[in-house]
Amino acid sequence: MKVVAALDELDVQGAVLSIGNFDGVHLGHRKLLSRMQAVAEAEAAPSVIVTFFPPARVLFGSARYLSSAAEKVAQLAAFEPQAVVLTPFTHTFAKTPKARFLEALRPLEPSAIIVGENFRFGRDREGDLNDLSAVTGKLEVFGLWHHQGEPVSSSRIRDLLTAGEVDSAASLLGDLYRASGTVVLGDRRGQQLGYPTANLEVAVDKALPVGVFAVEVYGPAAAFLGMANAGPKPTFPDALPGLEVHLFDFAGDLYGAELTVTFVAYLRSQQKFSGIDELSAQLRRDEAAARSVFAARGGSA
Numbered sequence: 001m002k003v004v005a006a007l008d009e010l011d012v013q014g015a016v017l018s019i020g021n022f023d024g025v026h027l028g029h030r031k032l033l034s035r036m037q038a039v040a041e042a043e044a045a046p047s048v049i050v051t052f053f054p055p056a057r058v059l060f061g062s063a064r065y066l067s068s069a070a071e072k073v074a075q076l077a078a079f080e081p082q083a084v085v086l087t088p089f090t091h092t093f094a095k096t097p098k099a100r101f102l103e104a105l106r107p108l109e110p111s112a113i114i115v116g117e118n119f120r121f122g123r124d125r126e127g128d129l130n131d132l133s134a135v136t137g138k139l140e141v142f143g144l145w146h147h148q149g150e151p152v153s154s155s156r157i158r159d160l161l162t163a164g165e166v167d168s169a170a171s172l173l174g175d176l177y178r179a180s181g182t183v184v185l186g187d188r189r190g191q192q193l194g195y196p197t198a199n200l201e202v203a204v205d206k207a208l209p210v211g212v213f214a215v216e217v218y219g220p221a222a223a224f225l226g227m228a229n230a231g232p233k234p235t236f237p238d239a240l241p242g243l244e245v246h247l248f249d250f251a252g253d254l255y256g257a258e259l260t261v262t263f264v265a266y267l268r269s270q271q272k273f274s275g276i277d278e279l280s281a282q283l284r285r286d287e288a289a290a291r292s293v294f295a296a297r298g299g300s301a
Contacts, residue, residue: 002083003073007104010083012048016040017110017136019050020119021154024066025075027174028116028145028152033079035142036114045111046082052089054205055154059089064207066154071178098122098131105135112138147172164211166263176216179206179230179243180260195283197229197244198254200261208243211269214290216262217245224250227290228261231270246283248291265293 004010018036022029033049040047053072057063067075069086076084087093101121113136121127133139144151152172160169161177170176181200198217202208210231217224224247231242245261267289273279 001077001081004083004085005087007050007085007087007108010048010085010108012046012082013107013109014111015046015048015082015108016043016112016114017048017050017105017108018114019121020116021055022049022051022067022072022076023055023154024157024173025072026066026152026154026157026172027147030174031145032114032116032142033076035140036081037079039112039114039140043111047080048083048085048108048110049076049079049081050085050087051076052087052093054089056089056094057155058205059091059094063155063158064205066157066173066177066207068180068203068206071180095123098127101127102131102135110136112136112140114140114142117141117143158207161207161209164209164213164266164269166209166213166266169209170263176262176264177209178260178262179208180258181243183254183257183259185255195246195280195287197246198257198259200243200245200259202243209263209266212267212286213263214265214267214293215245216264217247218260218262219254219257224248225290225294226250227267227286228263229270230263246287248287264297265290267293 016036016039018033020029020032036047051072053069054065055063058065073084073086098121113132115129115132119129129139129141146152150156157169157172160172166177179202181202183198184201185199208230213228213230215226215228217226226245226247228243228245243261245259267286271282273282
């Protein structure tokens with residue numbers, strides 16, 4: 001699979017194109033991309049996914065992304081496109097007139113284009129589906145996918161993560177939510193409590209759930225079970241929000257390692273404790289709850 005940054009770097013013609021933000025590559029995105037696969041197979045044509053990073057809501061607002069650029073490429077690879085166009089979405093690119101975007105598409109002579117019903121493009125979202133139909137003989141407009149009576153959207157998933165509802169978020173994503181980061185030196189309070197933590201430096205614009213969770217953690221050479229605190233630290237208000245992970249039955253040095261944390265289950269909301277003893281007692285209860293989660297899932301804990 002080839003990954004390029006602009007449409008003019010493609011060397012394919014007659015491809016089936018799918019265009020969208022695809023933040024999180026959730027169930028709705030997956031249905032659309034599966035349709036792209038099916039059309040490409042039926043027409044014996046290559047498929048190309050055109051996407052952007054970061055999402056507009058991250059660039060222009062306070063939203064955080066569900067998928068980093070690397071995560072998005074890895075998720076899109078599952079749909080076996082010949083190429084992914086991952087265009088940097090900058091303030092300059094956002095001012096691109098719709099005509100220029102259409103001019104970049106025309107030389108590709110796409111045999112089909114598949115987009116969601118709310119797809120818009122160009123400066124001030126001036127380009128619509130009628131404009132897009134001018135560059136292909138086959139434009140398929142994919143309706144919003146619904147789950148439990150509501151449309152699946154990246155915004156809805158972000159809201160669920162903020163509420164700590166990682167189970168519900170996973171049901172919309174079609175997979176457990178993940179966050180990756182590098183282990184950096186922390187304040188070592190966990191060591192004093194008997195629960196040493198790996199403090200992960202996660203990209204500031206990456207959406208994180210808020211709360212305490214049972215987690216699976218994947219490192220460069222091993223996988224672990226554990227529990228994590230994500231978000232602010234009410235007991236230590238001067239500390240920056242972050243992601244701290246305690247790995248069960250592990251002793252060693254992980255500084256500098258890249259870890260991926262998978263949020264398996266919500267354990268509790270964040271709380272402010274009166275002191276170290278109260279916090280330590282709660283951590284023991286959290287560990288027992290997390291181990292019960294893994295035991296129920298058939299994992300060792």
